[in-house]
Amino acid sequence: MNDHALYANVIDQPRSSPRGAGQHVLVVVSDPRETELLSTTLGLAGYRVGTADTGAEGMARLIRHRFDLIVWDAGLPGQESLARGRRLPAADRPPMLFLTTCDALQALLPELGPGTEDYVTRPLRIAEVLARAQVLLRGRPGRHPTRPSYGDLVLDDATCRASRGARPLDLTPAEYRLLRHLLANADHVLSKEQISRYVWGEYRGDQAIEKLVSRLRRKVDRENPALIHTRRGFGYRLGRGDG
Template sequence: MRVHEMVRTGRDPYVLVVAPDPSMRGALTAELTGDGYRVTAIATGAAAVRLLDEDQVDLVVVDVDTPDLHDLARERLTFSDRPPVLCVTACEFLGELVPMLGTRIEDYITKPCRSAELLARAQVLVRDRAATGPVDVLRHGDLLLDDAVRRAWRGDRPLEVTPAEYRLLRHLLRNAGRVLSKEQLARYVWGESREVNAIERLVSRLRQKVDEAPPALIHTHRGFGYRLSLAP
């Protein structure tokens, strides 16, 4: 059974493959694409971090021999809505991987990868994510966020936000009426401090989507930060 026949998300599940070896990347991509997944394949942890910041990913398949894997490990620790991770490894003991990644791992497969095992484990992780994801719905005025599908609406208008924009909007909404500093927002969105311009650009992009029609919800407090509120 192809995976998109099991998971009713309205789209084919999206998988990020991270592996330094071109032949492994190609083989994993071919297997997953053939089973109905949309796949992006990259070679480094740093590239994975950038993609995870911009796209909604349902599963990460990562070779533990990937250079700068610590970058991906740090990314996994940051967000409660991170995708599950399936490791490809030469070792046969899951516990040995934990110090390397700095956090728990959902599952792993050993090299050389067997097609049936890869697809079966990927299918379970994607299915479980769809079935047990958070169901928290947040509202403020006509703004609505649904954590189960990580989507946002302003009235009847869906907001096409990136994962980083969604995390920013979620934090503003959970703290509606409060002024949050740029550093507070950056640490929530990225798990670390960033240049002031980074959060300013992110807020600007989000504001164009949320406040496309009045009344404006995202307000700037110069010298302090930002506030989400129906009140000006």
């Protein structure tokens, strides 16, 4: 697509185009012109936009931050990172809008998850991108950041801070990601491999995970009841009681 066609997409948008409500969108596209087009128009439409130009960088950003929607270039090399992203727990996995070509649709369509994944074809039509994004985001939170909680444990995803009752928890980024993952799967045991791949995007071995859980437990479980529990031979669980 030439530059004129790219920016005609922006100029020609009707005022009635679908608009966002402050949702956080991650654009993972290799072409810098498409990245600029998408980030500019999504921003003008009321979304907060982050960008990445490789699959590995996109997955790293997805692990570090909460996004409401991913716009993903289906032609990126090294789609292993995308496969890892699809294995995230449903509570942490945002819907995905794929950018593809007509020639590649035959391979992409059987892989799409119903209701949570969609596509647009190149050359991009921004009105279509905005419409598909609005459908995927329907019913998901917008400007108001979520504050997931369990009893007196409260997390703030907008600031990546946590507290237990009136006591703030001074967490590192890895500790916050671990606590967020445990809370999203409260009362369910997570294996060490599941935890490691969520926190770091790779498996780092038992010692690294045990040390991270130990540090987090010292910060979270100063009060009763203890919330972080070990299931020997299985993994870790956030919940009440040690069952």
